Amino acid sequence: MTEAEAPTWQEQALHICAVRDASMATIKAEMPDMSGDKHISRVIGVPRLRLTERDVHITESAVEDLVRQLAAGEVTAKEAALAFLRRAVITNCIYELLPDRALGRAQELDDYLANNGKPIGPLHGLPISVKEHISVSGCENTAGFVGWAGRRKDEDASIVKILLDAGAVLYARTTEPQGLVSNMAIETQSNITGVTANPHNRALTCGGSSGGEAALLAFTARDMAQNQRPNKILGGSIRLPAAHCGLYGFKPSSGRLPLMGLEAYCIGSDTIAPSIGPLSPSLGGIKLFMDTVLMSEPWHNDPSLLPVPWASQAAQIHQQEKLPLVVGVMWTDGIVQPAPPIKRALLEVVDKLKSTPDVQIIDWQPFKQNEALEILVSLSLLQKRLYSPDGGRAFMENLALSGEPILPLPAWTVRDQPGIEALDIKGLWYWTRKRDQFRYSYLKVLQDLHAD
Helix, strand or coil: CCHHHCCCHHHHHHHHHHHHHHHHHHHHCCCCCCHHHCCCCCCCCHHHHHCCHHHHHHHCCCHHHHHHHHHHCCCCHHHHHHHHHHHHCCCCCEEEECHHHHHHHHHHHHHHHHHHCCCCCCCCCCEEEEECCECCCCCECCCCCHHHCCCECCCCCHHHHHHHHCCCEEEEEECCCHHHCCCCCCCCEECCCEECEECCEEEEECCCCCHHHHHHHHHHCCCEEEEEECCCCCCCCCHHHHHHHCCEECCCCCCCCCCCCECCCCCCCCCCCCEEEEEECCHHHHHHHHHHHHHCCHHHCCCCCCCCCCHHHHHHHHHHCCCCEEEEECCCCCCCCCCHHHHHHHHHHHHHHHCCCCEEEEECCCCCHHHHHHHHCCCCCHHHHHHCCECCHHHHHHHHCCCCCCCHHHHHHHHHCCCCCECCHHHHHHHHHHHHHHHHHHHHHHHHCCCC
Protein backbone atom coordinates (compact mmCIF):
# COMPACT_ATOMS: atom_id res chain seq x y z
CA MET A 1 0.00 0.00 0.00
CA THR A 2 1.43 3.41 -0.96
CA GLU A 3 1.46 6.38 1.38
CA ALA A 4 -1.47 7.87 -0.56
CA GLU A 5 -3.46 4.70 0.07
CA ALA A 6 -2.70 4.51 3.79
CA PRO A 7 -5.91 4.28 5.83
CA THR A 8 -7.08 7.34 7.69
CA TRP A 9 -7.24 7.28 11.47
CA GLN A 10 -11.02 7.04 11.22
CA GLU A 11 -10.72 3.93 9.04
CA GLN A 12 -8.24 2.38 11.46
CA ALA A 13 -10.54 3.09 14.41
CA LEU A 14 -13.49 1.57 12.57
CA HIS A 15 -11.44 -1.56 11.91
CA ILE A 16 -10.66 -1.91 15.63
CA CYS A 17 -14.35 -1.47 16.46
CA ALA A 18 -15.26 -4.05 13.82
CA VAL A 19 -13.13 -6.59 15.68
CA ARG A 20 -14.98 -5.69 18.88
CA ASP A 21 -18.38 -5.95 17.20
CA ALA A 22 -17.49 -9.35 15.76
CA SER A 23 -16.49 -10.57 19.22
CA MET A 24 -19.89 -9.49 20.55
CA ALA A 25 -22.00 -10.68 17.62
CA THR A 26 -22.77 -14.21 18.80
CA ILE A 27 -23.61 -13.01 22.28
CA LYS A 28 -25.73 -10.13 21.01
CA ALA A 29 -27.79 -12.60 18.98
CA GLU A 30 -29.05 -14.02 22.26
CA MET A 31 -30.15 -10.60 23.55
CA PRO A 32 -33.35 -8.72 22.70
CA ASP A 33 -33.04 -5.49 20.69
CA MET A 34 -32.31 -2.59 23.05
CA SER A 35 -32.24 0.25 20.53
CA GLY A 36 -35.33 1.77 22.08
CA ASP A 37 -33.57 2.06 25.45
CA LYS A 38 -30.73 4.29 24.30
CA HIS A 39 -32.13 7.41 25.98
CA ILE A 40 -32.57 5.81 29.40
CA SER A 41 -30.27 7.62 31.83
CA ARG A 42 -29.94 5.00 34.56
CA VAL A 43 -29.27 1.57 33.07
CA ILE A 44 -28.20 -0.40 36.15
CA GLY A 45 -31.54 -2.21 36.29
CA VAL A 46 -31.79 -3.02 32.58
CA PRO A 47 -30.09 -6.45 32.80
CA ARG A 48 -32.81 -7.69 35.13
CA LEU A 49 -35.31 -6.96 32.38
CA ARG A 50 -33.22 -8.64 29.68
CA LEU A 51 -31.62 -11.67 31.31
CA THR A 52 -33.02 -14.89 32.70
CA GLU A 53 -33.53 -15.23 36.43
CA ARG A 54 -30.64 -17.69 36.51
CA ASP A 55 -28.28 -15.27 34.74
CA VAL A 56 -29.25 -12.48 37.14
CA HIS A 57 -28.60 -14.76 40.12
CA ILE A 58 -25.14 -15.69 38.83
CA THR A 59 -24.02 -12.20 37.83
CA GLU A 60 -25.31 -10.59 41.03
CA SER A 61 -23.86 -13.13 43.44
CA ALA A 62 -21.13 -11.78 45.70
CA VAL A 63 -17.68 -12.81 44.49
CA GLU A 64 -17.02 -15.00 47.50
CA ASP A 65 -20.44 -16.67 47.16
CA LEU A 66 -20.00 -17.30 43.44
CA VAL A 67 -16.58 -18.85 43.99
CA ARG A 68 -18.11 -21.20 46.56
CA GLN A 69 -20.94 -22.16 44.18
CA LEU A 70 -18.47 -22.80 41.37
CA ALA A 71 -16.21 -24.92 43.58
CA ALA A 72 -19.20 -26.98 44.73
CA GLY A 73 -20.50 -27.47 41.19
CA GLU A 74 -23.74 -25.63 41.97
CA VAL A 75 -22.90 -23.31 39.07
CA THR A 76 -20.76 -24.51 36.17
CA ALA A 77 -17.90 -22.38 34.89
CA LYS A 78 -19.44 -22.39 31.41
CA GLU A 79 -22.80 -21.26 32.79
CA ALA A 80 -21.12 -18.39 34.67
CA ALA A 81 -19.07 -17.35 31.64
CA LEU A 82 -22.16 -17.20 29.42
CA ALA A 83 -24.10 -15.20 31.99
CA PHE A 84 -21.39 -12.57 32.28
CA LEU A 85 -20.87 -12.43 28.52
CA ARG A 86 -24.59 -11.80 28.00
CA ARG A 87 -24.65 -9.07 30.61
CA ALA A 88 -21.53 -7.36 29.27
CA VAL A 89 -22.87 -6.60 25.78
CA ILE A 90 -25.41 -4.05 27.03
CA THR A 91 -22.97 -1.19 27.71
CA ASN A 92 -20.26 0.71 25.79
CA CYS A 93 -17.43 -0.29 28.10
CA ILE A 94 -16.20 -3.31 26.13
CA TYR A 95 -13.08 -3.11 24.01
CA GLU A 96 -13.33 -6.79 23.13
CA LEU A 97 -15.33 -9.77 24.33
CA LEU A 98 -13.56 -13.13 24.46
CA PRO A 99 -16.41 -15.66 24.16
CA ASP A 100 -14.47 -18.49 22.51
CA ARG A 101 -11.58 -18.16 24.91
CA ALA A 102 -13.85 -17.87 27.94
CA LEU A 103 -16.15 -20.76 27.06
CA GLY A 104 -13.22 -23.01 26.13
CA ARG A 105 -11.53 -22.30 29.45
CA ALA A 106 -14.81 -22.75 31.33
CA GLN A 107 -15.33 -26.18 29.77
CA GLU A 108 -11.81 -27.20 30.82
CA LEU A 109 -12.59 -26.17 34.38
CA ASP A 110 -15.92 -28.01 34.43
CA ASP A 111 -14.18 -31.15 33.16
CA TYR A 112 -11.47 -30.80 35.81
CA LEU A 113 -14.02 -30.48 38.61
CA ALA A 114 -15.99 -33.47 37.31
CA ASN A 115 -12.89 -35.65 37.00
CA ASN A 116 -11.08 -34.62 40.18
CA GLY A 117 -13.87 -33.70 42.56
CA LYS A 118 -12.19 -30.43 43.54
CA PRO A 119 -11.66 -26.95 42.07
CA ILE A 120 -8.45 -26.17 40.23
CA GLY A 121 -7.71 -23.11 42.37
CA PRO A 122 -9.18 -20.35 44.56
CA LEU A 123 -10.75 -18.55 41.58
CA HIS A 124 -12.15 -21.68 39.90
CA GLY A 125 -14.60 -20.54 37.21
CA LEU A 126 -14.77 -16.90 38.31
CA PRO A 127 -15.30 -14.54 35.33
CA ILE A 128 -12.83 -11.64 35.26
CA SER A 129 -12.10 -8.72 32.95
CA VAL A 130 -8.98 -6.62 32.30
CA LYS A 131 -8.22 -3.26 30.75
CA GLU A 132 -7.24 -3.33 27.11
CA HIS A 133 -3.59 -2.42 27.64
CA ILE A 134 -2.98 -5.43 29.91
CA SER A 135 -1.55 -7.98 27.51
CA VAL A 136 -3.64 -11.00 26.62
CA SER A 137 -2.02 -13.53 24.32
CA GLY A 138 -2.95 -12.89 20.68
CA CYS A 139 -4.99 -9.74 21.40
CA GLU A 140 -4.29 -6.16 20.34
CA ASN A 141 -2.77 -3.62 22.72
CA THR A 142 -3.56 -0.08 21.59
CA ALA A 143 -3.31 1.64 25.00
CA GLY A 144 -5.86 4.10 23.64
CA PHE A 145 -3.86 5.05 20.52
CA VAL A 146 -5.37 4.44 17.08
CA GLY A 147 -1.85 4.17 15.66
CA TRP A 148 -1.10 1.14 17.85
CA ALA A 149 -3.68 -0.99 16.04
CA GLY A 150 -2.29 -4.40 15.20
CA ARG A 151 0.22 -4.56 18.06
CA ARG A 152 -0.02 -7.91 19.78
CA LYS A 153 1.82 -9.89 22.44
CA ASP A 154 2.45 -13.62 22.27
CA GLU A 155 1.89 -14.17 25.98
CA ASP A 156 -0.33 -12.99 28.80
CA ALA A 157 0.72 -10.31 31.25
CA SER A 158 2.09 -11.69 34.51
CA ILE A 159 -1.01 -10.70 36.47
CA VAL A 160 -3.26 -12.43 33.92
CA LYS A 161 -1.19 -15.61 34.15
CA ILE A 162 -1.54 -15.67 37.93
CA LEU A 163 -5.31 -15.23 37.80
CA LEU A 164 -5.78 -17.86 35.09
CA ASP A 165 -3.58 -20.33 36.96
CA ALA A 166 -5.86 -19.78 39.96
CA GLY A 167 -8.86 -20.82 37.86
CA ALA A 168 -10.26 -17.49 36.64
CA VAL A 169 -12.09 -17.21 33.31
CA LEU A 170 -11.13 -14.12 31.29
CA TYR A 171 -14.19 -12.99 29.35
CA ALA A 172 -13.71 -9.31 28.48
CA ARG A 173 -11.26 -6.51 27.83
CA THR A 174 -12.46 -3.01 28.62
CA THR A 175 -12.19 0.54 27.34
CA GLU A 176 -9.71 3.19 28.43
CA PRO A 177 -8.95 6.82 27.54
CA GLN A 178 -6.69 8.12 24.81
CA GLY A 179 -3.12 7.13 25.62
CA LEU A 180 -4.31 6.04 29.08
CA VAL A 181 -4.19 9.66 30.17
CA SER A 182 -6.90 10.30 32.74
CA ASN A 183 -5.21 12.63 35.19
CA MET A 184 -7.24 15.83 35.36
CA ALA A 185 -9.55 14.33 32.71
CA ILE A 186 -11.01 11.74 35.06
CA GLU A 187 -13.03 10.18 32.29
CA THR A 188 -12.76 7.43 29.70
CA GLN A 189 -12.84 8.67 26.11
CA SER A 190 -10.80 7.76 23.05
CA ASN A 191 -11.00 8.09 19.29
CA ILE A 192 -11.43 4.31 19.15
CA THR A 193 -14.43 3.54 21.35
CA GLY A 194 -15.78 7.00 22.08
CA VAL A 195 -17.09 7.90 25.53
CA THR A 196 -17.74 5.31 28.21
CA ALA A 197 -20.58 6.52 30.42
CA ASN A 198 -21.54 5.82 34.02
CA PRO A 199 -24.24 3.10 34.22
CA HIS A 200 -25.78 4.86 37.22
CA ASN A 201 -26.30 7.99 35.11
CA ARG A 202 -25.14 8.04 31.50
CA ALA A 203 -24.91 11.83 31.62
CA LEU A 204 -22.03 11.50 34.10
CA THR A 205 -18.48 10.23 33.80
CA CYS A 206 -17.46 6.75 34.93
CA GLY A 207 -14.01 8.08 35.86
CA GLY A 208 -10.67 7.10 34.40
CA SER A 209 -8.44 5.73 33.32
CA SER A 210 -10.08 2.49 34.46
CA GLY A 211 -13.54 3.74 33.56
CA GLY A 212 -14.35 0.79 31.31
CA GLU A 213 -13.61 -1.62 34.13
CA ALA A 214 -15.65 0.40 36.62
CA ALA A 215 -18.61 0.73 34.25
CA LEU A 216 -18.60 -2.99 33.48
CA LEU A 217 -18.38 -3.86 37.16
CA ALA A 218 -21.18 -1.49 38.10
CA PHE A 219 -23.27 -2.89 35.28
CA THR A 220 -22.51 -6.56 35.83
CA ALA A 221 -22.82 -5.97 39.54
CA ARG A 222 -20.78 -8.81 40.97
CA ASP A 223 -17.82 -9.94 38.88
CA MET A 224 -14.31 -9.02 39.95
CA ALA A 225 -12.64 -6.76 37.43
CA GLN A 226 -8.87 -6.73 37.45
CA ASN A 227 -7.82 -3.17 37.00
CA GLN A 228 -4.56 -1.31 37.01
CA ARG A 229 -2.98 2.02 37.63
CA PRO A 230 -0.54 2.45 34.75
CA ASN A 231 2.77 4.20 35.03
CA LYS A 232 2.47 7.97 35.38
CA ILE A 233 -1.25 8.11 36.07
CA LEU A 234 -1.72 10.25 39.18
CA GLY A 235 -4.73 10.79 41.37
CA GLY A 236 -6.74 7.63 41.24
CA SER A 237 -7.03 5.40 38.21
CA ILE A 238 -8.47 2.81 40.59
CA ARG A 239 -9.94 4.95 43.35
CA LEU A 240 -11.79 7.54 41.28
CA PRO A 241 -13.61 5.08 38.98
CA ALA A 242 -14.51 3.09 42.09
CA ALA A 243 -15.94 6.20 43.72
CA HIS A 244 -17.82 7.27 40.58
CA CYS A 245 -19.39 3.85 40.05
CA GLY A 246 -20.06 2.78 43.65
CA LEU A 247 -17.40 0.07 43.92
CA TYR A 248 -14.58 -1.05 46.15
CA GLY A 249 -11.14 -0.23 44.80
CA PHE A 250 -7.73 -1.01 46.22
CA LYS A 251 -4.46 0.57 45.04
CA PRO A 252 -1.55 -1.33 46.57
CA SER A 253 1.80 0.32 47.08
CA SER A 254 4.24 0.19 44.19
CA GLY A 255 6.31 -2.96 44.01
CA ARG A 256 3.59 -5.23 45.36
CA LEU A 257 1.98 -6.76 42.25
CA PRO A 258 3.60 -7.63 38.90
CA LEU A 259 3.47 -5.13 36.04
CA MET A 260 5.19 -7.17 33.32
CA GLY A 261 3.02 -7.23 30.22
CA LEU A 262 1.31 -3.86 30.70
CA GLU A 263 1.59 -1.57 27.68
CA ALA A 264 1.77 2.24 27.77
CA TYR A 265 3.57 4.92 25.81
CA CYS A 266 5.61 5.90 28.89
CA ILE A 267 6.89 2.46 29.90
CA GLY A 268 10.41 2.87 31.26
CA SER A 269 9.81 6.13 33.12
CA ASP A 270 9.58 5.82 36.90
CA THR A 271 9.08 9.45 37.89
CA ILE A 272 5.61 8.42 39.04
CA ALA A 273 5.73 4.95 40.56
CA PRO A 274 3.24 2.51 38.97
CA SER A 275 0.99 0.02 40.69
CA ILE A 276 -1.81 -2.38 39.83
CA GLY A 277 -4.84 -3.46 41.80
CA PRO A 278 -8.43 -4.74 41.83
CA LEU A 279 -11.93 -3.33 41.63
CA SER A 280 -14.84 -5.27 43.09
CA PRO A 281 -18.45 -4.71 44.17
CA SER A 282 -17.54 -6.28 47.52
CA LEU A 283 -14.71 -6.03 50.03
CA GLY A 284 -14.55 -9.82 49.94
CA GLY A 285 -13.65 -9.63 46.26
CA ILE A 286 -10.72 -7.32 47.02
CA LYS A 287 -9.42 -9.68 49.71
CA LEU A 288 -9.83 -12.71 47.46
CA PHE A 289 -7.85 -11.02 44.69
CA MET A 290 -4.99 -9.95 46.95
CA ASP A 291 -4.88 -13.29 48.76
CA THR A 292 -4.73 -15.16 45.46
CA VAL A 293 -2.06 -13.05 43.80
CA LEU A 294 0.27 -12.75 46.78
CA MET A 295 -0.10 -16.40 47.76
CA SER A 296 1.47 -17.15 44.36
CA GLU A 297 4.61 -15.31 45.58
CA PRO A 298 5.05 -13.33 42.35
CA TRP A 299 8.38 -11.87 43.52
CA HIS A 300 10.05 -15.15 42.52
CA ASN A 301 9.36 -14.26 38.88
CA ASP A 302 9.65 -10.47 39.05
CA PRO A 303 12.75 -8.87 40.63
CA SER A 304 10.99 -5.50 40.91
CA LEU A 305 8.55 -6.82 43.54
CA LEU A 306 8.97 -6.79 47.31
CA PRO A 307 8.79 -10.25 48.94
CA VAL A 308 6.05 -9.21 51.34
CA PRO A 309 3.00 -11.39 52.13
CA TRP A 310 -0.56 -10.10 52.20
CA ALA A 311 -1.71 -8.02 55.17
CA SER A 312 -3.69 -10.88 56.73
CA GLN A 313 -0.38 -12.50 57.67
CA ALA A 314 0.94 -9.22 59.03
CA ALA A 315 -2.23 -8.94 61.13
CA GLN A 316 -1.48 -12.34 62.66
CA ILE A 317 1.93 -11.04 63.74
CA HIS A 318 0.23 -8.05 65.40
CA GLN A 319 -2.09 -10.42 67.25
CA GLN A 320 0.73 -12.70 68.35
CA GLU A 321 2.72 -9.79 69.74
CA LYS A 322 -0.44 -8.20 71.15
CA LEU A 323 0.20 -4.94 69.34
CA PRO A 324 -2.67 -2.64 68.39
CA LEU A 325 -3.13 -1.68 64.77
CA VAL A 326 -2.59 2.10 64.77
CA VAL A 327 -4.70 3.87 62.16
CA GLY A 328 -4.30 7.57 61.44
CA VAL A 329 -7.30 9.58 60.26
CA MET A 330 -6.80 12.86 58.40
CA TRP A 331 -10.10 14.72 58.55
CA THR A 332 -8.87 17.48 56.24
CA ASP A 333 -5.65 18.34 54.47
CA GLY A 334 -6.01 21.94 55.64
CA ILE A 335 -6.47 23.15 52.09
CA VAL A 336 -9.70 21.56 50.84
CA GLN A 337 -12.51 20.65 53.22
CA PRO A 338 -14.18 17.30 52.44
CA ALA A 339 -17.75 17.45 51.18
CA PRO A 340 -20.43 16.34 53.67
CA PRO A 341 -20.89 12.86 52.12
CA ILE A 342 -17.13 12.23 52.35
CA LYS A 343 -17.01 13.40 55.95
CA ARG A 344 -19.98 11.19 56.79
CA ALA A 345 -18.21 8.19 55.25
CA LEU A 346 -15.07 8.93 57.27
CA LEU A 347 -17.11 9.16 60.46
CA GLU A 348 -18.75 5.81 59.74
CA VAL A 349 -15.41 4.13 59.11
CA VAL A 350 -13.86 5.60 62.26
CA ASP A 351 -16.85 4.54 64.39
CA LYS A 352 -16.58 0.97 63.12
CA LEU A 353 -12.82 0.86 63.66
CA LYS A 354 -13.18 2.19 67.20
CA SER A 355 -15.50 -0.71 68.00
CA THR A 356 -12.95 -3.20 66.65
CA PRO A 357 -10.67 -4.81 69.25
CA ASP A 358 -6.94 -4.11 68.98
CA VAL A 359 -7.36 -1.07 66.73
CA GLN A 360 -6.12 2.32 67.91
CA ILE A 361 -7.32 5.49 66.18
CA ILE A 362 -5.17 8.62 66.11
CA ASP A 363 -5.93 11.96 64.51
CA TRP A 364 -3.47 12.57 61.70
CA GLN A 365 -2.48 16.20 61.45
CA PRO A 366 -1.79 17.39 57.92
CA PHE A 367 1.95 17.28 57.31
CA LYS A 368 3.30 20.11 55.19
CA GLN A 369 0.36 19.84 52.85
CA ASN A 370 1.12 23.22 51.33
CA GLU A 371 4.62 22.02 50.56
CA ALA A 372 3.22 18.81 49.13
CA LEU A 373 0.80 20.79 46.99
CA GLU A 374 3.62 23.06 45.88
CA ILE A 375 5.69 20.04 44.91
CA LEU A 376 2.85 18.22 43.18
CA VAL A 377 0.43 20.59 41.54
CA SER A 378 1.12 24.20 42.34
CA LEU A 379 3.84 26.72 41.57
CA SER A 380 6.72 24.27 41.41
CA LEU A 381 4.59 22.09 39.10
CA LEU A 382 6.43 18.88 39.97
CA GLN A 383 3.41 16.82 39.08
CA LYS A 384 3.17 18.37 35.67
CA ARG A 385 6.88 18.01 35.06
CA LEU A 386 7.16 14.46 36.29
CA TYR A 387 3.86 13.53 34.67
CA SER A 388 5.04 14.79 31.30
CA PRO A 389 8.82 15.31 31.60
CA ASP A 390 9.25 15.35 27.80
CA GLY A 391 6.70 18.14 27.40
CA GLY A 392 4.19 15.78 25.80
CA ARG A 393 6.46 14.90 22.88
CA ALA A 394 6.11 11.10 23.09
CA PHE A 395 2.34 11.36 23.44
CA MET A 396 2.08 13.52 20.33
CA GLU A 397 4.41 11.21 18.38
CA ASN A 398 2.10 8.28 19.09
CA LEU A 399 -0.91 10.26 17.92
CA ALA A 400 0.98 11.09 14.73
CA LEU A 401 1.31 7.39 13.88
CA SER A 402 -2.29 7.48 12.67
CA GLY A 403 -2.95 11.20 12.44
CA GLU A 404 -5.69 11.05 15.07
CA PRO A 405 -6.43 14.36 16.82
CA ILE A 406 -5.61 14.83 20.46
CA LEU A 407 -8.71 15.09 22.65
CA PRO A 408 -9.15 18.26 24.75
CA LEU A 409 -8.49 16.84 28.21
CA PRO A 410 -5.40 14.78 27.29
CA ALA A 411 -4.13 17.88 25.48
CA TRP A 412 -4.40 19.88 28.68
CA THR A 413 -2.84 17.13 30.76
CA VAL A 414 0.28 16.37 28.73
CA ARG A 415 0.87 19.48 26.64
CA ASP A 416 -1.08 22.68 27.21
CA GLN A 417 -1.39 23.34 30.94
CA PRO A 418 0.93 25.96 32.47
CA GLY A 419 4.25 24.51 33.56
CA ILE A 420 4.48 21.70 31.04
CA GLU A 421 8.01 21.65 29.71
CA ALA A 422 10.57 19.19 28.46
CA LEU A 423 13.14 18.63 31.21
CA ASP A 424 16.81 18.10 30.59
CA ILE A 425 18.52 15.38 32.59
CA LYS A 426 19.56 17.78 35.37
CA GLY A 427 16.02 19.04 35.69
CA LEU A 428 14.71 15.50 35.93
CA TRP A 429 17.25 14.71 38.66
CA TYR A 430 16.29 17.85 40.58
CA TRP A 431 12.56 17.24 40.63
CA THR A 432 12.93 13.54 41.36
CA ARG A 433 15.18 14.41 44.32
CA LYS A 434 12.56 16.87 45.62
CA ARG A 435 9.98 14.09 45.43
CA ASP A 436 12.21 11.66 47.32
CA GLN A 437 13.12 14.17 50.03
CA PHE A 438 9.46 14.72 50.79
CA ARG A 439 8.89 10.96 51.00
CA TYR A 440 11.65 10.63 53.59
CA SER A 441 10.17 13.44 55.68
CA TYR A 442 6.72 11.90 55.55
CA LEU A 443 8.02 8.49 56.59
CA LYS A 444 9.77 10.06 59.60
CA VAL A 445 6.45 11.48 60.82
CA LEU A 446 4.80 8.07 60.41
CA GLN A 447 7.52 6.42 62.46
CA ASP A 448 7.39 9.05 65.21
CA LEU A 449 3.64 8.46 65.61
CA HIS A 450 4.06 4.67 65.43
CA ALA A 451 1.31 4.60 62.83
CA ASP A 452 0.76 1.45 60.81
